[in-house]
Amino acid sequence: MGVARTQLTLPKPLDARRIGSLKHDLERLPGVLAVEFDWEAQRLWVDHLDDPCEASWSDRLRHQLEMADSVAPCPSTWSSSPPVACRAESSSASPPATPRALPGLNVVTPPPVDPGVGERAHARRAQLRLIRAGLGGLVLVASAFAPSPAWQRLGQAFAIVVGLVEIAPAAWLATRQRRLGIHALVVAAILGALVLGEWNEAAALALLFAVSEALETLTLQRARDSIRALLAQTPTTANRLVPASESASNSSPDSAFQLETVPAASIRPGERIRVRAGEAVPLDGRIVAGYTQVDQRALTGESVPVAKHPGDEVFAGSINGEGSIDLVVSRDHHHTLLAGILERVRAARVRRAPVERSVERFASWYTPAVFGVAVALMLLPPLVVLAQGGVPVWSDWFFRGLVALIVACPCALVIATPVAVVRGLTLAARRGILIKDGDALEALGKLRLLAFDKTGTLTRDRLQVAGIHAAPSVGDPDWILRIAASLGDHSSHPLGRSLADHARARGLELLEVHHARTIPGVGVEAELDGQSYWLGSPRVLDERERDQVRRGWPDLFQPSAVEGPVVLVGSRAEGVLGWVRFHDQERPEARRALDRLRDQGLIPWMISGDSQAVAARMGERLGFPPEQIRAEVAPGHKADLIETLRDQYGPIGMVGDGVNDTPALASATVGIAAHRLASGAALETADVVLLAEDLTRLPWLIDLSRGTLARIYQNIRIALGLKAAVLGLAALGWASLWLAILADVGATVLVVANALRDLGIDRDPIR
Ligand SMILES: Nc1ncnc2c1ncn2[C@@H]1O[C@H](COP(=O)(O)OP(=O)(O)OP(=O)(O)O)[C@@H](O)[C@H]1O
Numbered sequence: 055m056g057v058a059r060t061q062l063t064l065p066k067p068l069d070a071r072r073i074g075s076l077k078h079d080l081e082r083l084p085g086v087l088a089v090e091f092d093w094e095a096q097r098l099w100v101d102h103l104d105d106p107c108e109a110s111w112s113d114r115l116r117h118q119l120e121m122a123d124s125v126a127p128c129p130s131t132w133s134s135s136p137p138v139a140c141r142a143e144s145s146s147a148s149p150p151a152t153p154r155a156l157p158g159l160n161v162v163t164p165p166p167v168d169p170g171v172g173e174r175a176h177a178r179r180a181q182l183r184l185i186r187a188g189l190g191g192l193v194l195v196a197s198a199f200a201p202s203p204a205w206q207r208l209g210q211a212f213a214i215v216v217g218l219v220e221i222a223p224a225a226w227l228a229t230r231q232r233r234l235g236i237h238a239l240v241v242a243a244i245l246g247a248l249v250l251g252e253w254n255e256a257a258a259l260a261l262l263f264a265v266s267e268a269l270e271t272l273t274l275q276r277a278r279d280s281i282r283a284l285l286a287q288t289p290t291t292a293n294r295l296v297p298a299s300e301s302a303s304n305s306s307p308d309s310a311f312q313l314e315t316v317p318a319a320s321i322r323p324g325e326r327i328r329v330r331a332g333e334a335v336p337l338d339g340r341i342v343a344g345y346t347q348v349d350q351r352a353l354t355g356e357s358v359p360v361a362k363h364p365g366d367e368v369f370a371g372s373i374n375g376e377g378s379i380d381l382v383v384s385r386d387h388h389h390t391l392l393a394g395i396l397e398r399v400r401a402a403r404v405r406r407a408p409v410e411r412s413v414e415r416f417a418s419w420y421t422p423a424v425f426g427v428a429v430a431l432m433l434l435p436p437l438v439v440l441a442q443g444g445v446p447v448w449s450d451w452f453f454r455g456l457v458a459l460i461v462a463c464p465c466a467l468v469i470a471t472p473v474a475v476v477r478g479l480t481l482a483a484r485r486g487i488l489i490k491d492g493d494a495l496e497a498l499g500k501l502r503l504l505a506f507d508k509t510g511t512l513t514r515d516r517l518q519v520a521g522i523h524a525a526p527s528v529g530d531p532d533w534i535l536r537i538a539a540s541l542g543d544h545s546s547h548p549l550g551r552s553l554a555d556h557a558r559a560r561g562l563e564l565l566e567v568h569h570a571r572t573i574p575g576v577g578v579e580a581e582l583d584g585q586s587y588w589l590g591s592p593r594v595l596d597e598r599e600r601d602q603v604r605r606g607w608p609d610l611f612q613p614s615a616v617e618g619p620v621v622l623v624g625s626r627a628e629g630v631l632g633w634v635r636f637h638d639q640e641r642p643e644a645r646r647a648l649d650r651l652r653d654q655g656l657i658p659w660m661i662s663g664d665s666q667a668v669a670a671r672m673g674e675r676l677g678f679p680p681e682q683i684r685a686e687v688a689p690g691h692k693a694d695l696i697e698t699l700r701d702q703y704g705p706i707g708m709v710g711d712g713v714n715d716t717p718a719l720a721s722a723t724v725g726i727a728a729h730r731l732a733s734g735a736a737l738e739t740a741d742v743v744l745l746a747e748d749l750t751r752l753p754w755l756i757d758l759s760r761g762t763l764a765r766i767y768q769n770i771r772i773a774l775g776l777k778a779a780v781l782g783l784a785a786l787g788w789a790s791l792w793l794a795i796l797a798d799v800g801a802t803v804l805v806v807a808n809a810l811r812d813l814g815i816d817r818d819p820i821r
Pocket residue numbers: 507508509510542545546547549550572573574575576577578589590591592619620621622661662663664665687688689714
């Protein structure tokens with residue numbers, strides 16, 4: 055028996071309260087371990103014990119959904135693991151579908167549905183509810199001026215019915231399941247008020263509660279929309295280039311292809327498309343013809359145009375500039391980088407931040423506790439009076455108890471955190487920063503030390519070649535460059551890529567290499583013309599070779615001469631053949647970003663695989679004291695160093711380019727991959743991915759995280775403060791029912807509004 059995860063997609067969006075009760079019900083099912091809800095996509099994950107041949111989980115879960123009659127299950131949009139597991143068990147042939155990396159967890163993903171459609175309908179319904187409640191309110195106010203008491207009653211009754219229509223179904227459902235929900239509490243309070251003859255109170259209670267539900271739906275909708283706006287930028291059609299008839303193929307290259315407009319989803323990787331000037335790029339692909347500049351704002355949040363040449367990758371969702379380009383498509387419509395990013399943002403919202411979990415724990419005992427207080431208020435004081443021989447005013451205390459009942463509602467508390475977290479994740483995504491989950495968002499603000507990789511992270515990832523030197527036996531530096539570039543083209547290391555760029559820019563053709571092998575932190579080895587060549591760090595040389603090089607090029611190991619990284623080129627047979635020296639140039643914003651981080655109280659470190667001399671020189675330029683620089687650290691040792699620092703300093707962030715530093719990213723508290731738009735791998739390993747090439751987003755991110763936490767605590771204080779005040783007033787007999795509900799609605803709306811305060815204003819990403 056293992057653990058399985060079943061995903062349900064709700065055919066009909068639910069508001070936060072219904073979600074809460076549905077989650078609660080599912081969690082009570084025997085065998086269910088955890089339930090996670092993604093209100094963004096209106097999906098639900100249930101982790102449960104998976105006894106393959108027990109009653110089908112899908113049936114059980116469907117039954118539960120049917121119980122919540124507002125959520126009619128829609129069999130076509132959801133699937134469950136048990137049928138698959140059962141088949142796998144009995145036939146032991148077919149493996150469970152789409153297993154994820156998590157051990158013992160098998161995931162069945164239903165076909166993607168567009169959550170937007172149902173949600174918009176849901177928002178419309180919320181607006182309608184708001185209008186209805188407003189109408190009820192008008193009638194209620196008008197009835198106060200009615201000439202006869204009968205008309206007044208009629209107006210009040212109308213308002214009560216309008217409110218109850220919204221609340222009663224959910225209350226009925228909760229009662230049937232013997233659960234103490236807020237809906238049930240409110241209905242009880244309304245009925246109680248009617249028993250006491252407080253018609254106005256009952257009406258106000260019903261209307262305000264209906265309004266609060268509608269408002270909550272509408273505010274949350276805003277957060278959801280902001281993310282979907284990103285996706286809206288990808289066009290759904292593409293101009294496919296199809297080879298024209300054979301006869302035309304040997305005339306001009308343009309007439310060799312014909313254009314046809316087809317749905318983007320129908321285009322397979324390997325096919326060619328054309329993106330005209332000014333059009334949005336429909337699919338990811340590599341440029342095969344044309345030069346242009348693209349605006350990658352949808353991905354990186356930066357609207358700076360990026361130059362693109364043949365060989366460069368462009369991504370779906372970017373906007374093409376002046377030039378027309380032809381692409382060979384590299385990924386299909388559903389797997390573009392943008393689609394992956396959105397999926398990640400969505401997934402991030404499912405996982406709850408630690409603070410969120412503690413708030414939920416708190417809420418789970420808060421409601422019963424306040425309910426207890428309410429009952430005590432109704433019974434104890436009158437009983438005391440009775441015991442003392444007096445005549446208690448039962449109705450008075452009953453009323454105070456009713457007010458306390460309303461205070462028992464935890465919704466403002468429960469909603470405070472997720473809304474703030476979602477706001478944080480959304481703001482970040484808009485600036486091209488992907489955060490894996492609420493945990494990472496929370497941890498960022500608590501970091502003490504931030505370790506940086508040097509090459510490609512603090513320095514530019516396209517390095518300028520400063521000099522190429524060939525051994526006398528070789529003579530021609532261009533030949534050294536060609537070998538170096540051909541080998542470098544096979545690695546994702548910034549030095550290798552820069553060599554390849556440099557050679558192409560010089561018009562040199564790269565040679566065909568075979569059996570290319572990258573050794574992290576060392577270099578590349580490959581076969582070329584039947585000979586084995588290597589490209590790599592001077593550190594790989596043994597003492598004898600070092601001596602030989604020293605004699606040939608006395609200045610190569612001279613610290614004073616070393617102003618940037620150096621790579622050697624050599625062959626197995628002949629040893630070192632030459633070397634290439636690079637300019638080490640910091641990113642223009644690096645110093646500014648580091649200084650801001652220092653102001654924020656973080657300690658930046660530099661951990662580099664480069665030589666001591668080069669690292670020290672760059673460290674000085676960027677304001678690192680020598681004790682915060684470590685050089686010549688091999689990729690594997692970076693991770694060890696991070697662990698040591700973690701023991702010493704506490705939470706540590708590691709910022710790398712995701713090329714050689716994946717282990718280090720993994721062992722940091724928060725692994726941050728910087729500006730690797732093209733590298734899909736970084737998306738998998740890092741907790742945070744900066745898609746924009748801008749280090750100043752790091753201090754911004756730290757502020758965002760700290761601000762989010764502060765906002766959460768602020769929200770909790772608002773909610774609890776208001777409730778405590780009302781509870782106090784209720785005990786003294788000074789609070790009315792509508793005041794209590796106003797405080798509750800007010801707290802919810804205030805908390806949501808506080809969390810989403812600036813989400814709407816912030817349309818334009820920072821530069
Ligand atoms: N793919 C490669 N192509 C060329 N040289 C390489 C390659 N990989 C490693 N090297 C050599 O090994 C050295 C160390 O590499 P490593 O990736 O550990 O650090 P780095 O990139 O130089 O610096 P940092 O760790 O700050 O990014 C490089 O300076 C370079 O000389």
